[in-house]
Amino acid sequence: xxxxxxxxxxxxxxxxxxxxxxxxxxxxxxxxxxxxxxxxxxxxxxxxxxxxxxxxxxxxxxxxxxxxxxxxxxxxxxxxxxxxxxxxxxxxxxxxxxxxxxxxxxxxxxxxxxxxxxxxxxxxxxxxxxxxxxxxxxxxxxxxxxxxxxxx
Numbered sequence: 001x002x003x004x005x006x007x008x009x010x011x012x013x014x015x016x017x018x019x020x021x022x023x024x025x026x027x028x029x030x031x032x033x034x035x036x037x038x039x040x041x042x043x044x045x046x047x048x049x050x051x052x053x054x055x056x057x058x059x060x061x062x063x064x065x066x067x068x069x070x071x072x073x074x075x076x077x078x079x080x081x082x083x084x085x086x087x088x089x090x091x092x093x094x095x096x097x098x099x100x101x102x103x104x105x106x107x108x109x110x111x112x113x114x115x116x117x118x119x120x121x122x123x124x125x126x127x128x129x130x131x132x133x134x135x136x137x138x139x140x141x142x143x144x145x146x147x148x149x150x151x152x
Contacts, residue, residue, distance in 0.1 A: 035128050038060060040073055091110060094109070094110045095108065
């Protein structure tokens with residue numbers, strides 16, 4: 001299961017890099033940057049929950065510069081990969097207890113949290129893509145299956 005999730009996080013990093021490069025190339029501002037920054041902060045927040053560390057003090061919707069996004073994406077990727085490497089097969093069924101941003105306690109299986117992190121990123125990258133496409137930007141192919149085919 002570790003390899004499966006590492007492959008998904010590899011894809012997530014690939015797709016994040018594609019989107020960040022496109023944001024830099026187009027000089028996009030506003031909502032697309034906000035969405036990408038939110039995606040990255042959420043990844044950090046979920047990792048701290050999984051590791052039972054204190055929540056980051058960064059706002060869930062930070063006001064970041066486009067030029068800082070790649071640094072955060074790379075840091076998140078490296079930290080997630082290190083975390084995944086530390087897991088045993090049984091860990092994926094472990095229940096993670098955490099509080100959401102409103103202070104409500106939840107108990108979720110680690111494998112479900114990992115799937116959520118990946119899906120959350122896909123959701124927000126699609127929102128960014130839709131916004132950019134409305135302004136005439138040509139989007140790169142970022143489908144998971146295309147990524148996997150290229151890796152084979």
